[in-house]
Amino acid sequence: MNNLIVKRSQIIECQFTGTPATNKRYNFTQIPNISRNNIILYAIEALTADQLTYTPNNNQVIAASQAVNVVVTLRDNNKDEFMYSQPLYTLVRPNVGGFYTLIKPRVINLTDCYCQLVAAGSVSTNQVAAFNFIYSLVGED
């Protein structure tokens, strides 16, 4: 069996500001270091409060029971929505045998990526959907 190697990683978050609304696009919080189309994403996982209660920005992560209410769309630097409305639930490692979700390596445009609520459920204002992006820098071996 193979196991993923983490070259670089970053906890990314998507905050549900205002009253959580169904189908509204909530963009990822920008991180200057990796928001310049300068990272090659090759794996991803989603985190719920069972794995991480608060992000490094001190935002509360949604409960595990809310994972079914969130979908995520990732876009690359060609605006291609290569991961479209992926259920957050299936990106949570304990839900899929502990495995990371592998992605064909591509330059990601973090500015264009977003989450949506398919049902507002019990997601509270200012809670976040958190992800761990596994990536390498463009030009880095």
Place this chain on the structure above:
Amino acid sequence: MQKHRIVSPLVDYFLRNNMMRPFADMLGYRSKSIILAFTAAGTPYSIAPFKRYNFQPDETLNGENALITAIEIICADQQIQLGSGKENISSSVLKNGFLNICDKDQNIISTIPLFNLYAPAYTSSGKTIARKLFMTHWKQQNWQNCFFEFADTTGISTTQGIKFVVYYEPLTNK
């Protein structure tokens, strides 16, 4: 008859580019245990939310000397006493913390939930997950710039410490 392994092109690419390797338990030529003991208020390792707990300088773990191939956190269910009069933390507090691996300019290489570093098989949301070691390919780190934090320190006390095991390959004969 010759046997053929079926490997997806994506997995083959990952294997050839240091993004994946066959699972094995010990992944470095060497490993090192690092223990940090929490201390009373007003001292460097006192317990507070979002306090940066930096590792002690260790030249052998810096990027110019070592390729870090895996890292693991050891909790009380694996080792209850840390040998320095301190007890080990419970795995239940890991979800409140994260580790930052930084280079010599304080640029962050990796931010990782501590939960991800807990390797033993565990049960989450009613499902059992097999043991998985957190494998890495870190070669630019500066160990004394690396640190961990807890957003919530509930469940951590001054009678406790925290233990990491770092697996690495020395790059020189120093």
